[in-house]
Amino acid sequence: MKDPHLTELTAGCIAAVLPAAGSGQRFGSDRNKLFAMLSGKPIWFHAASRLAARPEVGRIVMAISEQDEVDFRGPFAELVNELRIELVRGGDQRSDSVRAGLDAVADDKSIEFIAIHDAARPLVRDADLAAVFAKAAETGAAILAAPITATLKRVLNDGNASLTVDRSELYSALTPQVFRVDVLRRAYDRHRGRPATDDAQLVERIGHPVALVHGSADNIKITHPEDLRIAEAILAR
């Protein structure tokens, strides 16, 4: 029987790009939220180690801010080296940080796919990684996404009326978002700073379909302080 945890991809053909150059405004701590500890390790380390555990991932590039460089090259250097993470300088927008990661692997012929994964998502499951990698290998562009469970309302008449939206076709986008190198390169070459909420949107704009792969809703992004408590509970399970 086919092992669902194995993909058809060659070992090492994926570069994982982890944008980590934000500042965590909404988290409200005095340093980058990614340094917050989750079960004894910083958030970014969890995210990177889940990708590092996949045989398809040959390189891990993490985009960091100028401000955080002293931490990543100082107290965290050992953890960075443990996972063989390559550090690059991120930018003002998340897409600038992703682009920096993309540029770092541009000349590497062994890299066929890029998996962009928020350093703020420490809980992505191995089976979901395998599934989204396999779909990207098949289609050139695939992202993890979770079905919306909330009941959704569309505001009408300045909030004095509303309509229920059919949620059966709606998913929330997660990461990793995985693309064939040439597809993502084209999308970023065309990107001129027009706001985009994720990398998949840039790929949609060049007319390349992006497949959705059903991922676990546990793959939360740590945004607010309470998300850390939720992540602790999920990890402890």
Ligand code: CTP
């Ligand atoms: N990120 C990045 N470069 C930026 C902005 C964000 O690499 N210029 C990264 C963050 O470090 C995070 C991921 O993109 O790993 C998702 O962004 P988000 O959750 O919004 O993190 P922050 O931007 O740090 O948080 P906030 O928006 O609350 O300030």
Ligand code: MG
């Ligand atoms: Mg942000």
